Amino acid sequence: MLEPWHLPGLATPTKWNHGTTAAGHPFRTPVLDRANAAAVATAVDAAAGESRESRTTEDVIRAVDTAVARLSGAGAAGDAARDLLRVELGWDEELSRRTLDGFARTSRAEHLRSLVRSEVGDSALLERFVADPGWTGPGSRSRRAIGPRLMLQVLAGNVPGVSLSATIRALLARSGVLCKLPRSEPCLLPLFARLVTEEDQLLGRTIAATWWPGGESSATWVEWSGRAGKVVVYGGERAVENVRRSVPAHVEVVTYGPRLGVAVVLPDAEEDEAAALARDVCAYDQQGCVSPRLVFVVGGSGRSFARRLAEALELETGRHPPPAPSEEEAVAIREVRATYEFGGYEEGVTGLQTPGDSLRWTVLVSAAPDIGVENLPRLVVVSEVAGLTALEAALGPLSGRIQSIGYAGRAGIVALSESAARLGVSRVAPFGCMAWPPPDWRHEGKHQLLPLLNWTDLETFE
């Protein structure tokens, strides 16, 4: 039985919540009543206060760096992390390894320093008041930035790195962080918290993470949300809305809602670009907001690109066999396949590429721009579009909901980027890079660290 929790200040648990992960593996977490939840919050709050006094930003970065290195490394901690992903998500060794490698590639010390530099400037601003050299008013001004003593995070989704990155940012903001873990993948963050604790006990006590059933009426939620200075939510629109409603109006809610990835094949794209796109499709098993689901072929043949993508997906899934879809997913995939196959037979506007009856990948083809496809594992729709103006029009209904646009070719890249900016897309990147954005990428078009911070200015006459 897995026990995915890290709860400083909790006495030996006696009652348990029971859940199952995405791959159906059972786990349990302690049941927290109001008093227990309060004890944990108090312990985390105290540790955050102490850590602010005794640890520099660089101390935090170094402790996190060591924990990240161990989590993704060849040692026992890395083995444990990969094992957990295999068990929780049904992933194979390779996908687990690549996901942790990809996370580590953007979360080591140099990346964290770069994130602080690009969003805050001087890392000392996170520790004390620092003179503002740009001040033009009378006297002088110094500034300081810091997150709330306690922050509450609602983590979601099956992209394991997201929970870790969010928690690392809370640590950089010098906040104590209370986390509700995703049921589908609850284990990685508690493991990470233990690794941080092994490196720096005090810092480890600034993280609390657990899962509980039910939503915003549970004792844990009521207690934790009442004490948090900010709430960060990852989740579907309904989850985000529920959280907003249950949090007092003065508490800022930072939200990361669901989005999707779009891939664009520009007219001068090389044929072998399909292989790079197949890697993006297979990363995170198509579950990330960066995962491409809609592919548009600009001024070319959708059917021929679909064939090349199908071949590439066959190779990619041969190398990294995907986990079996759930029963619901299997039925939904067959249903959407039938719709495209039979719809095409009658009207000639849709078609299909599949590895026979196997569900390991699916490429749907549409002669007209198509954005209504289901969110299903390793399933993409390839549409033809006459030009970039038509593409922007087709994507209009998804404005503000597209995370990233991947591209192949260069012809029209400036116009495509301008369209992306108008559509609220946060990143435009070549095929093969879609799934691994850099650490200072503005996820959902927002800064990563700044929304967690509060700034205080000190003005003096001297």
Added chain:
Amino acid sequence: MTRSDISGWRDLPPVPTAAFRAADLVVGDVDESLLVFRTSGTSRGTARRGQHFVRSPDLYRASADAGFRVYVSGGETTAKIVTLSPSFVYDPDSSLGWMLDHVRSTFGAKDGVSVTTPSGIDWYLLEELVAEARLSGRPLCLLGTTLSFSAWLERMVDARSSPTNLPAGSRVVDTGGLKGQSDRRREDVVSELAFRLGMSPSAIINEFGMTELLSQRYGVGIPVGPLRGPPWLRTRVLDPVTLAELPAGETGILCHYDLANLGSVCAVLTEDRGRTTGSGIEWRGRTEGAPPRGCSLATAELLEAQHRA
């Protein structure tokens, strides 16, 4: 796949029900189909309704008659058939309406009555027919959707009407389930109905049919026994991922093979879950839509975005 790949009925490649929504599946000219049945609503965002083209209404009648005779009427010729669901006259897309109209005029004493009107069920007429049956002693055979019986029950509860006893030989045939429109389970509805009408569980029959099939299955009792049908309707229970046939008793996706579907599709892969049980099958509900995956935008949200645009 060619004809030589097929050595038995199990080898026929099944067509998912979604295909009935995507294309006109018919042998020959669509316009030559004498009947077109349509599924009741949209499903999972698909804009079109499913269509089933029937080239031979006579074959449909023959298949429906055989099932009804064996599993419902049992040779009973005196019962008065009362239907509680919209007649084909009011809903010409409904295969259920068509079938109910047909059996009402074919079976029993052939003086059956539909209590539906364009604006719903005529409850007064239904209650009058019940009172009349009690006086005359002639059994009633009540046919309708589970939802219509549920509505009747609510009406009886609201009116605080006391239980009555329908004459011996009366039957209730419900179909379609509660479709998530009620907090109650079908078993609860039919149990209470049986109690209020003074009927034994063996007089409660559940019909299992689909717009995409021209043969039906029936199950008797509370809870419902194995759903059985005519020998030309066969059902396999398949693994949802591999489509391999599952051993008896294991739950999977139902795939029906209906020879009455002449001119359309014989092998129909459904979204229904079920298992084989004894001499029939047990229906265990529809598969829910696939849950949202990760932080990728869910289909419902995407469709909502399209709708707003």
